[in-house]
Amino acid sequence: MGRPFAEVIGDPVAHSRSPMIHKAWLADLGIDGDYGAARVTPSQLADYLAGRRADPDWRGCNVTLPHKQAVLPLLDHVDPNARRIGAVNCVYRGAQGLHGCNSDVGGVAAALDCVDLRGGRAALIGAGGAARAALDYLAGREVDRIALLVRDPAKAEDLRSAVAGARVELWPMDRCDGAMSGARLLINASPMGMEGAPAMPPSLLACVAAHAPGTTLFDMVYNPLETGFLAAGRANGAAVVDGLAMLIGQARAAFQLFFGRPPPEDAEARIRALLTT
Known part of the structure; x- marks a missing residue:
């Protein structure tokens, strides 16, 4: 066998900082392995995973x-939490073949566990896999x-019906004022504002600015680190949490x-320094 490796797959994927993070931890721990990035289009996904199954050095991928x-x-086993959420962001080799799980929920927890949310309201932008993970987390926080x-x-x-224990309302983008009214937390779980993706529309940023005072803003986008969404909140009295968390x-x-x-115990502080200097 050769050198073990993992990777991140997506389309686009050039913006990903995951290779920097995993390579740093591999070096810190003295593990002879690698972590890369692969652009995989939707039409290539099934064949790509089939090819990786046949490579004994491949340990899995972030999605x-x-x-x-x-x-x-395309997976042999999906963890119950990921099945409930309806999204997988991590694929790895397990006893039943290719396993899928959702570590995004843990990522959201790392960003928001320190925020008081019980009994409050939240507004969330987006409807994809990241939004589903955020919904699952928020339901567990008794929002x-x-x-x-x-x-x-x-x-x-x-x-x-994706989450139990919380009332989920669906709002169109042009009614952002009503959706954000009374919210204690505003989350961007969409790719808007990400490098290479469309910017967040001025009308939506205006809503964010209007409802920012006294709230917490969390943007899942991490490239760039200071997005228009976070800037609108910061300038209007919100506490902000960037996507690196x-x-x-x-x-x-x-x-x-x-x-x-x-990873090493001081992983977050050291990786944040690596990615922001």
């Missing part, structure tokens, strides 16, 4: 846009109401699944 939901039927801002509410009806949090679980050892 990013747009594959977090499409990858489920009273979650307003979900989506492009087409009719196509997102299944998200109403989630990225590093979810990477911890994935690294151990791929390489059999946890």
